[in-house]
Amino acid sequence: MKKNYFRIVAGLGLVQLGLLSTAVRAQDTTRVLNNVVVTATRSPKKLSDIGRVVTVITSDQINRSQGKTLPQLLNTVPGLTFSGSENAPGISSSVYLRGASSGNTLILVDGFPVSNASGIDGTYDLNAFPIDQIDHIEILKGSGSTLYGSDAAAGVINIITKHAKGNGIKTSVQLVGGSYNTFNESVGVNGNINNTGIALNLSDADSKGFAGATDTTGSGNFRKDDFHQRAVSLNLSQKVSDKFSINGNLQTSYNKGHLPYGAFTDDKNYTYANTFLFGGLGAKLLVDKGALNFNVSQNTVWNHYNDLPNDANFQSYYHAGNIGRITNTEIVFNDNLGKYWDITSGADFRYNGTHQLSNYDTIQSVNNNIISAYTSLFFKSDIFHMELGGRYNHHSKYGDNFTYTINPSIFLAGQFKLFGTVASAFKAPSLYQLSSQYGNISLKPETTTSYEAGFDWTIINNTLTFNTVFYKRDTKDVIYFNSLPDPPYGKYENGSKENDKGYESELTLNLSNITASAYVAHVTGALTSANGTRSDILYRRPKNTFGASVNYKVIKTLSFGLNYKYTGDRVDQDFSTFPSTNATLKHYNLVDVHVQWQACKKMVLFGDLKNVFDEKYTDWLGYNTRGTNFMAGLKYQIN
Template sequence: MMTAVLCSHVLMAQEDTTSLDNVTVTATRFPKKLSETGKVVTIITKEDLEKAGGKDLPQLLNEQAGIIINGAGSNPGKDKSVYIRGANYNYTVILINGVPVVDPTGVGGAFDLRMLPVDQIERIEILKGAQSALYGSDAVAGVINIITRKGGDTPARLYGGFSYGTRHTLRAHTGLNGSFGASSYNISFVHNETRGISEAKDTLGTQHFPSNGMLQNAISADLDGALTHSLHIKPFVRYAYFTGSYSPEAFKPGGDRFRASLMTAGSQASYNFSKGSLTGLFSYDEVSRSYPDGFIKEFNGSKKTAEVFTRYDLHPYFQTLLGLRYDEVSMKQPNATTPDTSSKIISPYLSLFLRNLGGFNFEAGGRLTNHSKYGNNFTYTLNPSYLINDRVKLFVNFGTAFRAPALSELFGLYGANPNLKPEESQTLEGGAQFTTTDKKADARITGFIRNTKNIIAYVSNRYTNYNRQKDHGLELETTLRPVDPLTIKLFYTFTEGKVTTANSSNNGDTTYNNLFRRPKNSFGAHIGYQVIPALYISTNINYYGDRRDLDFSTYPSLTVPLKAYTLWDLYTEYSFLKQKLRVFAQVTNLLDADYYETYGYAVWGRAFNAGLRFRL
């Protein structure tokens, strides 16, 4: 966030997601090389995003190691749930330019990724592990920081793109950006629409289920105003509107309508001095969702965040980060017994960094969270790492995390329970990361164990606390560049988890695997080849192992198996006029795999799109 703009030339120069030379702003809240932090960070670069073709944000994230986006291959109107390392969908904090965004009206408070078009994004950083000490409540499994497009290198540059594909899917975007000295701006507009598919699965193939289409419009404006060489003011405003239809039940056709809108506005101010920086920010999010054909017609919510923090370099080997954050979340449900609800959080935090002590780096951080309902909770992190010959990094992370129940879980109309306890977790992870001397190969291996108590689950139409949850897993990632035009990225992940809860029938405990819709095993391979300077081709293969889901058509619900599946995508682009104009074509799910992400709901199948991008 903040100082990210000042080091954007460094960030944009990096292309590999696992290189120790990469610079991250999410791991520590200020720019730091991956070689200097033991945090596990994956970076989706500007180049990756430009070669995403017609994919949306959930599809793109679903191709990353350790991340499953349930609904990524389903109809665009289908909800998208983020599972990092098998953790629940509301255990991930979503940031836009370092500022947290929350949907108070959503299930569990999880943010709706459909509201963020890829064409407004410059870069994505994914930080895994318990991060409540740095990012507060909900950062149990990780953080996804979405960094939006910035100003260009000329006073005014017009850019845009257009694509059209299967099922009348149209994507278009245009924008204007530029810079004046140290100041810059970016204004963009995005329009997406599709006829879509039937959201519910048609098992007979003769029922002629109606299609559930969608339409999305979004506009954003970001300004970085340099008042002096050291002081920058960065106001922003973003608005997204999303409408479509959906099927309210599995295996049954439906055309129920929905509308959703997100408005985000605020500003950041950053002041850089000789030994550090001071940053302040304020943001306001307003979310509205309506279902004209549903029992509950409308949901409205808002979130206010104010934060100030400072980084200070006490010594070339010792840095500090000190901050204070205030969050206020409110939700309105006209049909509810308690129509207006809110919560407030005040949280001071402190992190200490030892760096470059003969290859040894260490971070220790803590945060005191004062919640208006749950009082005080302290979370902390310990993060030692050791760099050998500037090429091999050994790391260990131990962190605690805290998640207060969302307003919808406490006061919503669906199974609300005002007596819920907050969830608390501990995560231990460790591994090794290396980059070869010739920089032709990078790799990382990470193992993790996560224990959570008072886990919140939806059981028998009501939210309740289970005793504990234990998850563990392994991630292998590598990037190979055997020759300059060729890049190969591979990953394998294993994730397993079990929940333990009291069993009243035998006065004991019951333990079972509860990571529904999440595979134990997944594999990904991306191969990109720059044939000539103007021609680029790539292929992407992702395998997702056997999973399980719940069949809610019976009461109580029954567990059903979901078969493994493989997705194979192809992409090519050709550039003209010194890369000012690019044409591209893409095929997703080339083998037309038929599978379930959610039991009873259809997936997109084979799809084709082609288009162009320009930068004048």
């Protein structure tokens, strides 16, 4: 049973689903009220005009983070914990936004949802996304289900890939190497020729890694769990006329490597190989005062896992393969209705399908679909702004549900924004939860009601900002795994409820040669089981985090960066005992340093030293984390 469950978890696939959308630029700060963002409203709007919390990781910040993985970069965002980001390369990580459980943060690529149709809870593993293919990232905190549907209960992370920029074609190469025999190479071709735009990025990554599991025997002979990735991203755009354009997107990646048997346990022979293939086509038509967008995409992922017998653990041969498919079709309309009103309306159809086979259990070919229609009205008059939105969903298995958003805000003196939100959200049960050997076809969606209140204050225009937000989130019909004494030893059920609350504060500074920020975040939660038992434990999620970062431009061509994060005590489950017990993971501090030098007009040299003080800590019980490690490299613009 235990091994079976671990193999199922380890066998989760990844799904990539993305299309082109409007790429927006932001200043090199995380929160500035004159920044333009698209994720919160599905159309370009200034932060001062919307009452939502949106953090932007800019292209400059990403360029200074090429020695990091995407989870490591996201782990620096206030209120966001990327548990497992410092584990061995290739081991999955979990995103916890504002204390919500994994799977309640929706991941977008270029504005369109990606998830894992063959996974237990549909989560998307961002370890598979090369950071060198990303232009910038927008993070919407708080419910996003009205505009985006399922999984957006805690927020939305929108990864916006590199698109064509500038006239003429430019080519660049990047070479990076460092600890654990890690080497990354990438090539980018980008630009516009007349009315045609192209952005082609090829990435290659290899790492010998380190032992993924903790060696409690002290023998020191656990195998190094390696990681290998080949990835291609292609974005094409064609301006047909002044009012009509089309775009296409093709993404594929191949990942393989080794995994440990589980917590505290080595495995010399456990390998995986996963292939992801995505294709999308979109069209945009400008109308009198707005735009009509149509997009269709298809994503297929193949996952393969093999484990030959290992006498040290006496396990039998294991093999698993699964396929996940997602088709998404959507039409979105944005329009200015007059002096005071804007509208965003849309309809979408999403198909999910999977087939899974292993020598432990089999899921026959199963599928479901969800049809949705939504509208949000945006009102703006002098200092008062308001969003009112609703979404209707029809799911082929559980039926109908509805979500809403009420989001007023006041903008005073061009510097101070006061806002509040009451919104609902939902998370549909996954195909695995519905149809596996543990499945329950009668499952209902998890439903959430969230409340927010806060402010954004520009103390000095374009220089110093301060923001604080308080939030509360109540979730009912939480899907949980109910252990049973007889085969199949468990079943997914509705019945638990979760109540979370917390706050975040952030101060940012932007000068000509210094950018800096500091933040603090606090979250608490309580989970009440179906039988009424209450627990105040949010597994792997710290109550307290805080951090600071600074980037100093010494001279025009040389800059230094410093990043610090404190992660508080957490609780993890120890499955090495039966029944499982809880273990407290101690708090830890991480300090990273970055240096970047513009050696000449066409070449940039950079280096990252991470975990500078070699902090010893545990993110997941039974798994290793990275000690002091470095990455260094160069980027060269060929033409």
